[in-house]
Amino acid sequence: MLTATKLSKVYSDVTAVRNVSLSLEPGQIMALVGASGSGKSTLLNLLAGMADADTGTVSLDGERVAGPSDVLVPGHKNIRLVHQEYQLMPNVSVRENIRYALRFFEKSYRDFRVDELLRLCRLTEVQDRVPRQISGGEKQRTAIARAIADKPAVLLLDEPFSHLDLPNRLIVRDLLFDMVREEADVATDSRATSCLIVTHDATDALSIADSLGIMRDGKLIQLGSPTAVYHQPQTAYAARMTGPVNILKARHLPLLGLPEPTSPNELICLRPEQIQLTEGGAIGTIRAVFFKGSHYELEVALSRYVLLRLLTTRTDLHVGQEVGIRVANESVWTVKP
Numbered sequence: 530m531l532t533a534t535k536l537s538k539v540y541s542d543v544t545a546v547r548n549v550s551l552s553l554e555p556g557q558i559m560a561l562v563g564a565s566g567s568g569k570s571t572l573l574n575l576l577a578g579m580a581d582a583d584t585g586t587v588s589l590d591g592e593r594v595a596g597p598s599d600v601l602v603p604g605h606k607n608i609r610l611v612h613q614e615y616q617l618m619p620n621v622s623v624r625e626n627i628r629y630a631l632r633f634f635e636k637s638y639r640d641f642r643v644d645e646l647l648r649l650c651r652l653t654e655v656q657d658r659v660p661r662q663i664s665g666g667e668k669q670r671t672a673i674a675r676a677i678a679d680k681p682a683v684l685l686l687d688e689p690f691s692h693l694d695l696p697n698r699l700i701v702r703d704l705l706f707d708m709v710r711e712e713a714d715v716a717t718d719s720r721a722t723s724c725l726i727v728t729h730d731a732t733d734a735l736s737i738a739d740s741l742g743i744m745r746d747g748k749l750i751q752l753g754s755p756t757a758v759y760h761q762p763q764t765a766y767a768a769r770m771t772g773p774v775n776i777l778k779a780r781h782l783p784l785l786g787l788p789e790p791t792s793p794n795e796l797i798c799l800r801p802e803q804i805q806l807t808e809g810g811a812i813g814t815i816r817a818v819f820f821k822g823s824h825y826e827l828e829v830a831l832s833r834y835v836l837l838r839l840l841t842t843r844t845d846l847h848v849g850q851e852v853g854i855r856v857a858n859e860s861v862w863t864v865k866p
């Protein structure tokens with residue numbers, strides 16, 4: 530198990546990571562989501578032993594992970610960090626890039642394992658090409674294949690989805706899921722690779738992560754299951770970080786057909802998919818209609834100051850039209866700023 534205890538890191542005038550504690554069980558996927566500059570990459574570097582913490586410790590299965598000032602070669606042999614820049618060897622094939630990570634193994638196992646990784650990472654077709662001849666998604670998968678080749682205890686990924694188009698994002702997402710599950714099946718529990726993904730967009734991570742953490746100004750401000758963090762965010766920031774959301778003052782609740790609140794200045798959040806269009810109910814005027822492929826996103830004004838985003842599959846709606854909306858009382862969740 531990877532454990533971070535009260536980690537902090539200061540760069541001259543910026544506290545990049547503040548008092549972060551977390552633990553990652555074998556075979557688990559954790560996603561950390563936060564705005565740019567919230568300390569995600571710094572935290573990954575601390576967890577990988579690639580940066581020295583000012584205070585706090587990282588340990589893997591009870592053994593301290595040393596920072597670069599304590600060891601000759603920074604990093605830990607059982608923890609792999611995959612950066613956004615993949616760092617592949619440019620002049621050798623995909624197959625050789627992966628094979629290199631297994632250079633200390635016997636040839637027969639090495640060939641068997643490279644074939645297995647090429648299959649798992651869907652790279653068999655491009656195995657003989659060099660990195661400049663493959664797509665961004667294939668480079669990302671090659672970097673992941675290389676990182677997991679000798680079954681490390683922990684795989685840390687910095688923004689694995691950010692430069693990829695939708696099909697490639699889905700392939701990488703499924704690959705990470707399959708990797709953790711497949712390798713967990715063949716390994717004993719304690720050898721199963723665990724995976725920590727940092728990202729500024731939770732969409733791709735929500736469906737595969739066992740736990741989801743929210744980073745803000747260097748702090749881990751909320752950690753829980755993806756459904757708990759999505760449906761019960763503690764802050765408006767956490768709500769926004771985990772998907773589209775309406776944030777409004779509680780005093781506007783009667784405009785949605787809900788009772789007067791006891792604390793009118795509190796903030797409430799309401800996910801777009803929790804708002805239904807109905808005959809009757811509260812009345813609003815459509816201000817914008819956005820086609821999203823499988824559905825439409827509407828902006829509906831309930832007053833001059835209250836604009837709601839909601840989703841529908843109806844095709845008969847247009848700007849300026851009046852619609853009725855209904856919101857269940859239990860869909861509304863109070864948050865801090």
Ligand SMILES: Nc1ncnc2c1ncn2[C@@H]1O[C@H](COP(=O)(O)OP(=O)(O)OP(=O)(O)O)[C@@H](O)[C@H]1O
Nearest residue numbers: 540543545563564565566567568569570571572729
């Ligand atoms: N080597 C450094 N020297 C000085 N300040 C740094 C250094 N690395 C990071 N910082 C600062 O620490 C804070 C956290 O940066 P970090 O890169 O960890 O955030 P992040 O959440 O990964 O951001 P992004 O999503 O943009 O990559 C930022 O304010 C950044 O400017």
